[in-house]
Amino acid sequence: MSIVRATAIVGAVVMLASCMTTRNSRFVEIDDAARQGNFGVAAEQVVENRDELYSPRDQVLYYLDSGMLYFYDRQYQSSVQQFHEAERLIEDYFTQSISQTAATFLLNDNAQNYSGEDFEDIYLNVFKAVAFLQQDDFEGAFVEVRRVNNKLNLLEDKYQGLAAEYSRSEDASVQFTTGESRFYNSALARYLSLIMYRADGDYDGARIDWEELQEAFARQANLYDFPLPLDGSVAQPADKGARLSVLAFTGEAPVKRAETLYVVTFDDRVEIVTASEGSAGTLVPEGYASFYYPGVEGGYRFKFQLPRMELRGSDVQRIRVVADGQPLGELNLLENMEQVALDTFQVREPLIFLKTVTRTIVKGIAAQRGKEQMQEAGANSGSMLGLAAGLIGSVATDVAVDASEQADLRVSRYFPAYAYVGEWVVEPGTRTIEVEYYGSNGLLRVENIGPVDIQPGQLNFVTSFHNN
Template sequence: MSAGRFERLDKSVAGGHYAEARCSLEIDKNRLYAGTDKVLYYLDAGMLSRFAGDYETSNTELSEAEKLIEYYYAKSVSQAVGSFMLNDTVIDYAGEDYEDIYTNLFMALNYVRLNKTEDAFVEIRRFDNKIKLLSSKYEQAIYEAKRQTEDSQAAYTRPDLHFHNSALARYISLLLYRSRGEFDSAEIDKKYMESAFKTQPSLYPFAFPSAVEEEFCIPEGMARLNVLSFTGLAPGKEEEVIRIPDAIGGSWFKIAIPVMYKRPSKTAYVEIEAEAQDGTKSRKTLELIESIENIAEDTFRQKQALLYTKAFLRAVSKTASSSAVSAALEAQDDEGLTALGGLLRIASSVFIEVSERADIRTSRFFPAEVRAGGLNLKSGLYTLRVSCYDKKGKLLHRDIKEDIPVQSGKLNIVESICTR
């Protein structure tokens, strides 16, 4: 998927023009997405719709993406065992694991905005169930693929998965329970959050947010305004080429596999300011609570083991027969046959070079990081300013939301997005 095709769309998103971006995506979808990119379309459309505040439409689109991911994943696993296609780009994109699981979490947040608490809890539970299945998701497929070859070069070791608990999911659940006065359940979520930080330090290499404890210390008669800030963009993918000598023909195998890379973000910190109608102002610096980009990379490593094994087997299937035929022809005591064998070897090498490509498709609009925080305020209407700064303190983006109602005893949550 060429990044250049999305240049105009990306500019609209970077400028915060989300409704415009969603409209452009719909107009240009046949140019931007191939027939095998339906999952990508629904993921991108769903995220842009929620950025634009159309939560009902977002849930419809994200739900469709989730259904297609499940269908295409089952289809791709069956293909992985016995099929030696040209490359993975010719099959339907089945999504990355982080795209699949975070689809449920963003649907949960959509339901929160739609005041459908029970539906939000359902999506959080589905998110949690998917995490539990991640560690064994590719195990059987990798085993079956490896079983087809005894070559040690195909034995790409499956890395351990670190991700097993999401602090962000627990935080959203905590807020929902706290807003209903179910503090025992909220305390359980707090403990799960603490465990996420302690047991997954590579995924949470930042301090546990003090905002969590503040959720249990709201002064009587005061209301709590919670803010979630989504910044940056989740990782992209690029192709990495590995060349392995071919013992049969004295040539090499070309293996092309996708690798994830983090897209740079200028946002270093985020501040919020709530201004009451009487001019009183309250300020807070939001704290990191989730690195979606870290989790995306961690969950992708498991899939990479399967992709490597498939690529190796595909390379073997492309070269083995032609190498054997070329060697047999070149061994004949006939100049014409010998020359034909040499030409076949060259043609085979060119075919492998051209046809072996990594699948670097990925969604474009999942955020990279999530920051959270809150303010204890008197009930009333507020103007909220969410300001994103770079490491030198330069303002990158300011999101101003007016007439925000803040009510005691209710969940008052506001989201802000800055993809810079």
């Protein structure tokens, strides 16, 4: 093969890579609107462009994203409705389609219904509960808290059981702890449950949640690598005064970006092009390598595309709560929600890698066989037209195989990154509460919650968020 032809092929690969965009590119405007605090606009765009943004297999994401944007926009009823639909679909998709699973081995993982990650299934109930509380529907919120507890119990049985089984087996050379494997207990969900039981006067229920909350920190040290922000008094009635509970959310959930590797073979030579996804969802060619590899047969082309999780974090470094103009104190980290998402992704990563590599190699080899046959048929035809048809067929095969190999970048993108908590015992009465968000350069924003009637034995719950 001539140097010119090889250069042309590699050049075509680079051009093709630079033209490609991922599903993230469709969300650039919506992400910007949300980042500027225009949640209503962002929610409207998601709902209006549902068909362009989400395939029929991504409907769980549609409901999660719109539910969260409605929540930030304080449209709590709409938020609850969307989360309700997400939850229903997640339940339905527990039953997986065999034909869709088969398609993931031929095409890519996007061929399967997105059935939601465990953390998404838990968090949707957490935000539903908060949305009910914002609508003064304590009973509705309690239903959600009970649902979270049922789900967490199920996860605990599932993953703790797996870890115990593995550790007992003879093959277990190292002790396998659940903490290293999967997210199965959420301090955030347990805290919300705790304050609900406490407000209901069920201190036994509150104590159980306090124990579960401590266990979440103790047994999932990889997810909770920061000090426990509360103490045992939270499960007890306040001796004097009334207890004020503040929960604040900051930052943006992580997104998945595509990392692409093209491998093109020539006789005795291998060319590699790498492309990384930029913030606008466009693939940017990054690296090129060419090396002599004796014995390699020319004409093969492989496109490997794998997802990588990118944390978006938060600008907020500390949060202070002010009551009637006087500082009450700072909030402390309760849950690193982005770490939970990352951990969940990392558990699946080796499997995704193995599946992608296997699929790509099988497709690459099959495509090469097909191209050879097309070119042979074209050459045998003896006409220029036949020859051209063979060549066009080969190029079309490469393009089709490239297009079919797409990383599964699906994940909900509007959950927050962090949850902070603070509790104070204050004199009963109506107080004006403000939540101040500080970044590295000082005050970022003050959210004025307004007057809050704080009474003994009541929930006295305030929630706030800053999504940058």
